[in-house]
Amino acid sequence: MKSSIGKRWCSRKTMTSLIAVATVAASGAFIGLSGAGAASASQRPKATVTLDFWNAYNDVTEIPVMNATVIPKFEAENPGIKVNDDVLPYDGMLQKFIAASAAGSPPNLMRSDIAWVPQLASEGILLETSKQSWFPTVKAQADPGPLSTNYFKGGYYGIPDDTNTQVFFWNHADFAAAHLSPPTTWNQMIADAKKLTIPSKGQHGLGVDSTDIWNVGPYVWTDGGNFTNKALTSATGYINGKATENAVSTLVSLYKSGVIGSDMVGGSGSISGETGFPTGGYAMYFDGPWAPTSYKAAGFTGYSTALIPKGPGGSVSVVGGEDLVIPRNAPNMADTIKFVRFLQSPFAQLAMAGAGDMAAYKVDSAAEAKENPALKIFAKELLTARARPVTQAYGQLDTDFSNEVALMLAGKVSVSAGLNTATQEANKALAAGS
Amino acid sequence: MIEEVGLERHPVDFAPGAASRRSGLSHKARRIATPYLLLIPALVMYAVFTVYPIIRQFDLSFYNWHIFPGASNPFVGWSNYTAIFHDPVVRTASINTFLFIVITVPVQMAIGLFAAAVLTDRLPGSIFWRAAVYIPVVTSWVVVSWIFSYIFASQGGVANWVVSLFAGHTVSIDWTAQTWTGNAVIWLLSIWKGVGWSFIIFLAALDGIPRQLLESARIDGATERRVWRHVVLPSIRGAITFVTVLLVIGAAQVFTQIYEITKGGPYNSTQSLMTYMYQTAFSNFFFGYAAAMASLLALILFGFSVLEIRVLRTQDV
Numbered sequence: 014m015k016s017s018i019g020k021r022w023c024s025r026k027t028m029t030s031l032i033a034v035a036t037v038a039a040s041g042a043f044i045g046l047s048g049a050g051a052a053s054a055s056q057r058p059k060a061t062v063t064l065d066f067w068n069a070y071n072d073v074t075e076i077p078v079m080n081a082t083v084i085p086k087f088e089a090e091n092p093g094i095k096v097n098d099d100v101l102p103y104d105g106m107l108q109k110f111i112a113a114s115a116a117g118s119p120p121n122l123m124r125s126d127i128a129w130v131p132q133l134a135s136e137g138i139l140l141e142t143s144k145q146s147w148f149p150t151v152k153a154q155a156d157p158g159p160l161s162t163n164y165f166k167g168g169y170y171g172i173p174d175d176t177n178t179q180v181f182f183w184n185h186a187d188f189a190a191a192h193l194s195p196p197t198t199w200n201q202m203i204a205d206a207k208k209l210t211i212p213s214k215g216q217h218g219l220g221v222d223s224t225d226i227w228n229v230g231p232y233v234w235t236d237g238g239n240f241t242n243k244a245l246t247s248a249t250g251y252i253n254g255k256a257t258e259n260a261v262s263t264l265v266s267l268y269k270s271g272v273i274g275s276d277m278v279g280g281s282g283s284i285s286g287e288t289g290f291p292t293g294g295y296a297m298y299f300d301g302p303w304a305p306t307s308y309k310a311a312g313f314t315g316y317s318t319a320l321i322p323k324g325p326g327g328s329v330s331v332v333g334g335e336d337l338v339i340p341r342n343a344p345n346m347a348d349t350i351k352f353v354r355f356l357q358s359p360f361a362q363l364a365m366a367g368a369g370d371m372a373a374y375k376v377d378s379a380a381e382a383k384e385n386p387a388l389k390i391f392a393k394e395l396l397t398a399r400a401r402p403v404t405q406a407y408g409q410l411d412t413d414f415s416n417e418v419a420l421m422l423a424g425k426v427s428v429s430a431g432l433n434t435a436t437q438e439a440n441k442a443l444a445a446g447s
Numbered sequence: 448m449i450e451e452v453g454l455e456r457h458p459v460d461f462a463p464g465a466a467s468r469r470s471g472l473s474h475k476a477r478r479i480a481t482p483y484l485l486l487i488p489a490l491v492m493y494a495v496f497t498v499y500p501i502i503r504q505f506d507l508s509f510y511n512w513h514i515f516p517g518a519s520n521p522f523v524g525w526s527n528y529t530a531i532f533h534d535p536v537v538r539t540a541s542i543n544t545f546l547f548i549v550i551t552v553p554v555q556m557a558i559g560l561f562a563a564a565v566l567t568d569r570l571p572g573s574i575f576w577r578a579a580v581y582i583p584v585v586t587s588w589v590v591v592s593w594i595f596s597y598i599f600a601s602q603g604g605v606a607n608w609v610v611s612l613f614a615g616h617t618v619s620i621d622w623t624a625q626t627w628t629g630n631a632v633i634w635l636l637s638i639w640k641g642v643g644w645s646f647i648i649f650l651a652a653l654d655g656i657p658r659q660l661l662e663s664a665r666i667d668g669a670t671e672r673r674v675w676r677h678v679v680l681p682s683i684r685g686a687i688t689f690v691t692v693l694l695v696i697g698a699a700q701v702f703t704q705i706y707e708i709t710k711g712g713p714y715n716s717t718q719s720l721m722t723y724m725y726q727t728a729f730s731n732f733f734f735g736y737a738a739a740m741a742s743l744l745a746l747i748l749f750g751f752s753v754l755e756i757r758v759l760r761t762q763d764v
Contacts, residue, residue, distance in 0.1 A: 107729070107730070108729040108730070111514055111515075111729065111732075112514075112729075114514075114515060115514040115515055115516065117516075132732060135732070136513050136514060136515050136518065136732055137513060137515045137517070137518040138514075138515045215602075215619075275601055275619075275621045275624060278621065278624040278625075278713055279624055279712060279713065284601070284602050341515075408730060408731055408732075409731050412730075412731070416712075416713075416714040416715055417714070419712065419713045419714040420714045422713075423625075423626075423713065423714065425714070
């Protein structure tokens, strides 16, 4: 019985009729919908454009300000443009960005680590901002240091978003217990670090979070050393120069005697300086402008900040920060540029200064200090801070240097042998990138 | 009535083979073609997502390749391949990958087989124990890697707490920041998480052995050791081959646990071939060089798998 009904319904003639009816019905519906669309088109508001803004803002200080102050103001001033604040883990953001850009579905904008810009520019992923009509205005307003981090082979491939550096943090209770006053010279800081190391309390004199140039750089530069020549073509006589060797030898010897904690070698289980400093694990530590807000949130106020104690090379910290980069194939370019320009406006720069992001533009420094008084010392330190080598080879150079220092800490190579190897590798990387 | 009308009006349309006669295909030809037609979707997927990437990867390995479409990609011949043999990190990563294979694969197989033999239906609570052995397999690599990081944390970690109990004083070993302890943590996690997979395959294989075969061996006076050696192991040879080949291939591609726990550090000493390839491609942007490493690894694994299958097929276990 059932099969016969099926046969009847499946007959070719019936099927043909059904398909014809369905086609006509579908066409009618489509025409009807199109007509309805056309009728209401004039009444419909302008379509909303959503901009994807990739960043690695931290959730304690930066995200609340960006989402509650900066983006709402931009959206209110630019009806029809929405900003999707897409916060990603810092660790995988670069990889995700290049994969998405190559696949043709990049975000509109990324807040990039300054160290990534030359690398991304060398891959041809980024929009050359210096070719844009609005760039001269941005260039005139930007601080030269942060601006230079966007430079690659004759052009600029982003604009500065914020800048930062590290200053010297010291723990009141630890210094009082040891009857010490804060050091003003490099040698005094090293001597104090030894006195402030108390193994029974789990207290190290100094916290150094890694063997990379961001962490080791201030020690090398302040002690008079360097990593490359000015032209960024050679590391010979710099990484393996006498002053760098002295600085690295000091660090290695401090680590081996327990003055510097295990955070320098890293590993997933080690206690970072930022975690260990407020809990008495490290008596002294170099940290960035985000730290006071974090320490305040953790209820820790027993510390002071100062300029990095002067050594043979002066008081030389490291320039950090982020740049805003636009993928060459980003959609809605005009709206993206509107948002980029807004982020470098005094309103956005000062709002983010409240979250610890130092302005990278010549905004009123008094206004910035008023917004966040803790930034004053960082602004002063920035005057003598130095940028890490701005080259596409930086990633490789940093990895090789960092690995060699880690080998020295493990006692696998001598300081001079390790620095010679790092120099050879750096020269290769610099040559490949030139 | 409807039935009759239907039959009367379309008797030919539904007669067996009518459609094929109309389309010119014999019943035999249709029968032969059907399985191939059914295979087409899977073959297309395989070609698009496996064969093409392999060929493309081999192609990329001869260029200084840039990821962004339209960028200039200079041809560099075999230089990416020759560079592999002069790269000290490749040497370290190869040794680590080899150690990972020779340590984790036999241990996972041995524990998996032992558990499958012990956790028989006759054991009280066998379902619970079987689930307990298998559960790590379904957990997320990322999550368990983080849990192991906390267990082996230098300060506040459970491992140091246990060692301190035995030592009688506070011990603060930086497990994941040292070469051998870092590698050991990775091996331990991989074995713990992987045992359940071997266990389930061996359990199925052991269940498939005819009971009469085992009973007759025992009646003939064979000891348990001889029963295992001459009856059980030869009977599950197929499963052993399957588990060995897949575990070796999987172990050669170890990535997530290293990436999450040590990131290949300190000083590249826990790097595996896969983590180094990833770092080379996606941190240093040397895509051609990473593709050359991947091609070489694929070739070695293919050769090794063929050899492994041949040896295990021809030899008595």
